[in-house]
Amino acid sequence: xxxxxxxxxxxxxxxxxxxxxxxxxxxxxxVYRAHVDPELVQQWLGPRRLTMRMDHWDIRRGGSYxxxxxxxxxTEYGFWGAVHDARPNELITQTFGFDGAPDTPSLxxxxxxxxxxxxxxxxxxxxxxxxxxxxxxxxxxxxxxxNESYERLDELLEQQ
Amino acid sequence: xxxxxxxxxxxxxxxxxxxxxxxxxxxxxxVYRAHVDPELVQQWLGPRRLTMRMDHWDIRRGGSYxxxxxxxxxTEYGFWGAVHDARPNELITQTFGFDGAPDTPSLxxxxxxxxxxxxxxxxxxxxxxxxxxxxxxxxxxxxxxxNESYERLDELLEQQ
Numbered sequence: 001x002x003x004x005x006x007x008x009x010x011x012x013x014x015x016x017x018x019x020x021x022x023x024x025x026x027x028x029x030x031v032y033r034a035h036v037d038p039e040l041v042q043q044w045l046g047p048r049r050l051t052m053r054m055d056h057w058d059i060r061r062g063g064s065y066x067x068x069x070x071x072x073x074x075t076e077y078g079f080w081g082a083v084h085d086a087r088p089n090e091l092i093t094q095t096f097g098f099d100g101a102p103d104t105p106s107l108x109x110x111x112x113x114x115x116x117x118x119x120x121x122x123x124x125x126x127x128x129x130x131x132x133x134x135x136x137x138x139x140x141x142x143x144x145x146x147n148e149s150y151e152r153l154d155e156l157l158e159q160q
Numbered sequence: 161x162x163x164x165x166x167x168x169x170x171x172x173x174x175x176x177x178x179x180x181x182x183x184x185x186x187x188x189x190x191v192y193r194a195h196v197d198p199e200l201v202q203q204w205l206g207p208r209r210l211t212m213r214m215d216h217w218d219i220r221r222g223g224s225y226x227x228x229x230x231x232x233x234x235t236e237y238g239f240w241g242a243v244h245d246a247r248p249n250e251l252i253t254q255t256f257g258f259d260g261a262p263d264t265p266s267l268x269x270x271x272x273x274x275x276x277x278x279x280x281x282x283x284x285x286x287x288x289x290x291x292x293x294x295x296x297x298x299x300x301x302x303x304x305x306x307n308e309s310y311e312r313l314d315e316l317l318e319q320q
Contacts, residue, residue, distance in 0.1 A: 014174070016287065017176075017290075061224075061240070061242075062224030062226075062240070063224075063242075064221075064222030066222075080221070080222070081244060082221075082222055082224065082242030082243055082244045082254075082255065084242045084255040084257060085257065085265070091263070093255070094242075095242065095244040095253070095267060097244060103251070105244050105245070105253055106267075107255060107267035107287070107289070109263075109289060125289055127176065127267070127287050127288070128287070129267070129269060129285055129287050
């Protein structure tokens with residue numbers, strides 16, 4: 001029986017950063033692949049009620065991505081970014097922007113750590129240009145969306 | 161006679177950010193163009209003693225760039241990044257990485273403000289993931305390189 005995983009979210013007082021740490025019961029190669037293969041990403045990124053339309057998803061140094069989350073009432077939420085760096089099974093650094101707040105992007109650094117025994121620790125540190133933008137991000141409900149995303153990712157990793 | 165411009169650099173205590181503000185005696189369209197046209201960028205970016213080899217320079221949303229500064233003794237310094245957003249004569253948001261410190265990139269937001277009378281204010285806010293990386297950046301001599309770059313940009317803008 002697999003242990004239920006919990007993400008930890010750390011938002012240091014007065015700093016424009018958010019750190020998320022989450023472990024997965026899957027080897028690092030599969031957790032990394034679930035972040036770079038658009039057909040896999042589409043199966044877990046975002047809350048369950050949203051449909052993800054993948055415009056493009058090209059995770060390599062100098063690549064970029066854009067996708068649209070479509071709500072049950074047809075409302076669309078567009079997200080996009082550019083990839084600073086990607087090292088397989090190790091690191092992805094990319095920007096993250098939302099059409100609804102285009103001037104407050106974040107720079108997100110995701111590191112993938114092989115814990116042995118087929119387990120992986122994912123650590124994502126996001127930074128924005130000021131603490132107000134960080135706080136707006138926190139109060140947008142991102143934590144609930146993140147937990148639901150990672151539960152979906154657990155399910156995807158179990159199936160593979 | 162043109163007034164000599166000075167850049168102001170602001171590095172707030174305990175924050176992982178650096179803000180640079182500099183005015184130019186040129187219309188916003190020309191200052192912006194000097195940032196996106198690789199043949200122009202090559203003429204001003206970096207200290208005078210370095211030669212700039214432009215690998216690619218594609219400043220648009222989802223674009224990327226890479227260049228190498230070559231010192232008089234042949235030493236090479238490689239820089240690269242990805243472009244989150246670019247709105248002509250208004251804003252460029254891009255990542256900035258150095259081969260010598262590949263895991264501490266910054267996210268740089270440059271805004272171009274039309275001051276009227278053919279003058280432009282450039283404001284660049286850079287953010288990194290922690291204050292230690294910001295301080296390392298400050299002590300790397302970036303301020304001298306920046307001032308020399310902007311003097312060269314003044315000269316380029318006078319010629320055009």
